[in-house]
Each structure stands twice: as structure tokens, then as C-alpha cells.
Amino acid sequence: MNQKTEARTERYDPASFEKKWQDRWAADRLYETDLGDSKDKFYFLTMLPYTSGDLHVGHWYAMAPSDAAARYKRMQGKNVFFPIGFDAFGLPAENAAIKHGMDPRKWTYDNIERMRGQLRSMGAMFDWDHEAISADPEFYRWNQWFFLKMYERGLAYKKRAPANWCPSCQTVLANEQVVNGACERCGTPVIQKDLEQWFFRIRDYADELLDFSQMDWPEPITTMQRNWIGRSEGMEVEFGLDVPGVEQKSIRVFTTRPDTIFGVTFMVLAPEHPLVAQITTPEQRAEVEAYVDQARHATEIERTSTDREKTGVFTGAYVTNQFNGRQVQVWIADYALLWYGTGAVMGVPAHDQRDFEFAKKFGLECPVVISPPDWNGKALDEAYLGPGDMVNSGQFDGTPNEDGKPAVIEFAAKQGWGQRTITYRLRDWLISRQRAWGTPIPMLYCPTDGIVPVRESDLPVRLPDDAEYLPTGDSPLARHEGFVNATCPKCGGPARRETDTMDTFMDSNWYFVRYLSPDYDAGPVDPKLAERWLPVDQYTGGAEHAVMHLLYARFFWKFMRDIGVVKGPEPFLRLFNQGQILGPDGQRMSKSRGNVVPPDDQVQKHGADVFRNYLMFIGPWEEGGPFRLDGISGIERWLGRVWNLAITEPRFGQEDAGPVRDMRRLTHQTVKRVTHDFDGFRWNTAIAALMEMANGLSKARESGPVDRAAWEEAIEKMLLMVAPLAPFIAEELWSRAGKPYSVHQQRWPSFDEDLARADEITLVVQVNGKVRDRISAPAGIAEADAKALALASDAVKRHLEGKSPRQVIYVPGKLVNIVI
């Protein structure tokens, strides 16, 4: 340092104060919410993290902006509850157990301990007193309780359903463990094996789930849910079956096109359809069996792909179309799915593209029964899907096909052949998992009493501490004698426990209810708190959950409402789905790809404030995208500038009205923009506005003395706006300015429309839609004046070339377009 040095200003050094404030906030319990006071309550929920190990950039990307939004709500005077917990059951823990010989419980809880520390370093205002962990018996006990309630109400039932099965490992595989149709461990081709499994009747709620009117969700998400539920109205109709020795005398199909019933030339059964074995003729048997076997290896995506070459096999059997007495060949093809409709479809080649291709390939007839406009009676080149009059359709000839649909249904009903039916693409929810690290399903199998539920008073059914995880064929719990052997509550005799566990989506169905009273033991939630704090006001989480979790949770909420645990139609009033952050290579981050960006190094290097703001600045939150560190220095410079502006006073002095007005306008305009952007979760543009403000204040300070009142107002409002985004630096600067602790308990700054308004506008002048001039004009300029100003422009005259304008369009305060 040389002797000439002025009092050197201290530089922005996050490491010097971030830890200090983190500890202070924790010691003061600054973020603890008084749940007893529900005045202006705001339940802000972000999806709970899975206990995968270390926190990665994706967690920060999800949680830092959620934290900023929760802080903003709090500054607006809401009593905000912002809890956190851990999704602790699942496959990765079990994989770790198998791979490293570790106890999945230890793996999970060690991860939680590490993640807690990392989450605290983020500076988020989580209320740790309400943490819930799904692997705690106090939590999963209520999963079991809910299961029993489902069972009591007939909403839980058992049936056979296929699961991925590796014949070599003798074990069930998750879809993730199947790579190109083969077992990831041993490479053996995976087959579908039928197992007895538990289901929840989500379809009973399908119509109610289609009602999105009681919540404010992004439209793409509701569209996806609507399509996922896939409600179709149509007809279920019987085709006569007469195969010697087969008891069943008809096959039912579901169709959304009853108007095309006279055009049926074949029927397709799903290869798994129970009738297939019975009706197949001896000559066709070998071919059919080979096809059925082959279909067991195909994934559903492959089977339903519309651009795949159609495959299928004739069973040798026929059914009768009762509408016209026509004999119709019965085929099997893998594009028919057993679970959808009746597992059988009628083939109308002329009016369904898939049927058309099938018929063409197998040389089946293709009679037209809906007349295309100006149809000449010739064969079609492709299926005709549009409207038209029914033809070749007996007594229905000449009926417009839309009227024909109800008419055909009515006729079928009168004849006793069928009826109007609604079917859904949505399937009942299979919740059984043949795994050890999950909630045990609380059911018993008694040789005398059959399936018997565990008594409520015997809950929780605890996971054993010493299960074996190595894959040897059975579910790991099935080999644990102490777990399996139980007593039947009905007869007192020996019984076996159900050894399957529940899908982990069960946990995420209701964890946000548990947060309210994680220690409550008289029920899943303290009813008083449920009444006061539910539903969730704002939910944030990854877009990848748009359908499954968010639909299951809505279903489960409605069930909880029906058993009186919660009130109201929907769990999440407002939803925001952020995009997914990808690795620098544009791929999903995963350890196996080696593209995981650990946030800890960055936090160490730049501080938590810089890192979280960088994530908010890189683009619109809903879009996500590849993560690169390229621009982080821009955020560092901006916060450095905020720091300098706040800790070094400018020269104050008397000033002209103009610059004072300009500074106040900058302040109020920025508050307006930032408020608006925060409301829409547009962090990137909010930060851009704050950067412009900081740049503007720097410039004002450099160019001479500034007005004290305007400056102090600017700095104060700027720090308040920075507070939700960068909680550490805001607190430090607020405290240095001698203002009362804590900046996070202050009110969000207000703005004045008049002060925010610009005095001058730039009037854009176009000739034939091309910009030719820009003229500065007073903000309130009248239309006639604006047009006159535009026509007087030299640039405009040059482009008019003497021609006179045909039309002059004026967009107030913005633009004049002269059309010639």
C-alpha cells in the first residue's frame, strides 16, 4: 500500500459473512413458522428431494428460486410455511445395499445428514422443525394406515399383473434395470411375468380428476393430465362367437366409432387375451403361440408405435357381426392392449388408419361405410376419417355419421348387443413392489381366513433391520422368517405377511400433509393444523412430474378428503414446473455419464448468493437446459457492484430537478419491473432489471453529486429487492447500513406509478412496415400530433418519393406506420 491510498473500500467477500448469517438465522429461529397462527397463511411447497447422496446442481436449480419466491411472499406480509423433508425409500438405496454390502438404512440416513448441511449452505428459509422422512416408521406407519382405509373402502384390490422378470437372476426388474429388452446385470432377455399384485382404484376418480377448475395450473400440464386420463366415449358391443367346446358365446369390443360398425372386416385380440388359447384352431396354434411368446418381449411403446410395420396372426376363429350377419376373422396383434377397453378391437380398415394398414398387409377387405365428399365408389388409398353419410349400413344408410353414433348405440342396446360406455386410458395404480426398501403392505395371508388386514393397533408393520438384499428370486422380505411369520388377528393361527412393499409415489402423495405435524401420532395429521394450513398455496417442482406424481397426489388428496383427513377439492392451488437442468453435454446429469456438476465447489469459490443467482439468471426457470459456468462472473460483478454502491457514499449535493427525477424514476421503474417478474417467477429478467438499476446508480454517482434522499431511497429499495434473491449479502449490507435486523422481516418495497412513468417516448416511424426513423416525443402525445411528426420526417419523405400515403396507422405511445 502506498501512502497516497485513500481509505480503501472493502471488497465483496461472501466467505467473510455467509456462515455468520446462516448461524445467526438458525440461532434466532428466524424461519420457524408459527402454525398456530394461520392469519394470511401461505403454504409454499417445493418437491422433496430424493436421498440420492450429494446435493447436485439440479437440487439448487429447484430450490433456490423456490426459496426466493417464498421469501418474497413473506416480505409481502404472508405468514409463509416453507418446509423440507426427504424422499427416502427406493431402488438406489437397495442397489447401494447390493453393490457395497451396505445397509440401505445407513446409506439413506448418511445421505440425509450430508444433504441437510448442503441445504443449509444454500441460505434457504426452510423450516427444519417440520422435517419429515418417508423411511421413518412414524411416517410410513400412515402409508399403511391409508392402505387399510383404501382396503376398507374397496379401493385397494389384488389382481394378476405382469412385471419385468429376469429368468436368469430370478428377480423382478424395474424398467430402469431393463436395457434394450435385457437384464442390466446379466444380459438375459427380460420377459413379462404375471404376479398377484395390489392396485388402487384411481379410475374411480377419473372424471373428478378431469376437472381442473378449482386450481391455477399451467395449461400444458393440465393438457398432459387430461390426455393421460384419456376419457373416450363410445360403445361396447358383442360379436357372436360359436366355437365348439368354448362356453363363451360372444366377444366384446369397445369402439369410439359405432357409426362404422357395418365396415368391420376383422377383429383383433390382445395376445394376452384369455380367449386366445380357447378359440385358436389346431392349424393356427403353433403360429399363434409363437406370436404370443414374442409379444411378451415387446415394450408397450414398441407395441403401440404407429409407424412400425403391423404384425398379427389369424387365430382361425370367426365371430359374427350381428348388425349385418357378416363372419369376421379373429386375429391377434400386439397393438391391442389387454388393459385398454375390453382388450379386443374391431377392425374397420376404411375408417381407421391402423386398421387400414393391417388389412392391406394381410389382404383383408376394406368396405367403405362413411361416404367421403364426392366419393366415386372406388377403393380408398388411405383411411377416411372425416365426416360423411353412412353407406352400406342397412337401415342407417344416409344418416350423417355424427348422428349415426347415438343411433347405432341405441339400436344395439335395444337388441341387447351392447351399450354406451366410457373408457379411460388411465389404468388403476399398481402399487406392489417386490422390494425390501419400502413401506411394507400391511396385509396377512391366513390358511383359514384368507387375506386379512393387519389391525390398525398393530401398525406400523416395521421393516426388519437385518434383511438380506442379494437377488435370489424371492422378495428379500420373503426370506426373513421374523418378518414373514405372523399371527392371524381373526383366528389367532399362524399367518404369512405380504412381502411386497409400496410404490414410493405413495410417500409423495401426502408428505406435505405430514409436514404440518410430523410427530403427531393420533392420525396422519393434526386435524386442526390440516384445517388451517391446507391446501398448499404454491407448489414448485420438476416438469418431469407433470403426470405421474402430480396426478397420483391429486387422486390421493380426493381419497383423503373422502375419509375426512383433509378438506377441499385440490391439494395444490397453484403450480409451477421448472425445467430440468442438464449436464454441460446437454444430457441428463447422472453419475454413470460423469456429467454431474457438484455445487459445493462453486459455493466455496463464489459464495451461495452468487451461485443461486447465477442459476436464476441463466434462463427462464420453466425451461431448464444445459448447465455451463460461462457467465457466473457477470453475477459476481453485479453483486460486487451492489456491495460498492451500498457501502460507499457518493458525493451528496444540490441537484437539478432532472437528474433527481431520473434517479427516482429508475428506482420506481425497477421496483415495478421486479415485482411483476417475481409474480411470474421470471428471475432472469428481474435480475437483469436490478443489474440495470445498479449500472444506472453507478453512472449517476460517477457523473457528479447526487441528491441524498433519492440516493438513500434507491439503495434501500434495491437491498430489499435483492433480499429474496441473495439473502446473505442483503442481510450484511442492511446491517452495515444500521437498519433494524432482519432484512428478511421487512416489507417488500412499493412503487409509485407516476414516478415510474417515462416523460419521453421514442416514436418509431415505419413506411410499409419498415423502420425508417425514430423520433423522440412527449409521453402523452396526441394521435394527430404523432402522425404529423412522422410525416414531417426527412427519412419518411425520402421513402415516400412523392407518393401520398394510402393509410397511416398509429399505435399509441409506440409507432406510426405509413402505408403507400
Added chain:
RNA sequence: GCCGGGGUGGUGGAAUGGUAGACACGGCGGUCUUAAAAUCCGCUGUCCCUUCGAGGGCGUGUGGGUUCGAAUCCCACCCCCGGCACCA
């Protein structure tokens, strides 16, 4: 394949019927310094013309359309991302 989202400078992005490229990164030039870093200031889509004042053409994945005016709306196509029911 189906459902949903997206494609804009060298890079991340802004603008959702009215000035394309705000705000940043990077680059170039300057200030300060013995020097470097940091800071601060200026320039930065592209091509043409230039008498150096400026002027003009092109430009938002591709092709077409609607409109006085299109990144924005409509139609067709291409590519990328998410989901597709046992990863969570």
C-alpha cells in the same frame, strides 16, 4: 410412435402482433498500474456502399400463408428436450 415443451448473434438469453438481439458471458479497444489482477469506460448480428455524415440489403430451424406490420398467429416439414405407468 403418442402426449407436452422448445429452436433467436460466437455463447446464455430479451422481446408473445408494433424499434429483433434488453441484461450478461466472451472478444476487441481504452482508463488505472512499474506490471498483472480487479475496477471503470467505449465498441461488438451480418453483408453491401461510403465523399466517414450517413445510407441500404439480409436476418429469429426450413418452406408456405394471414396482416399495414410476424420471432410472436395459421399450415406442412426438420431437429432438440421432458413424460410414456417399476428411476425418482
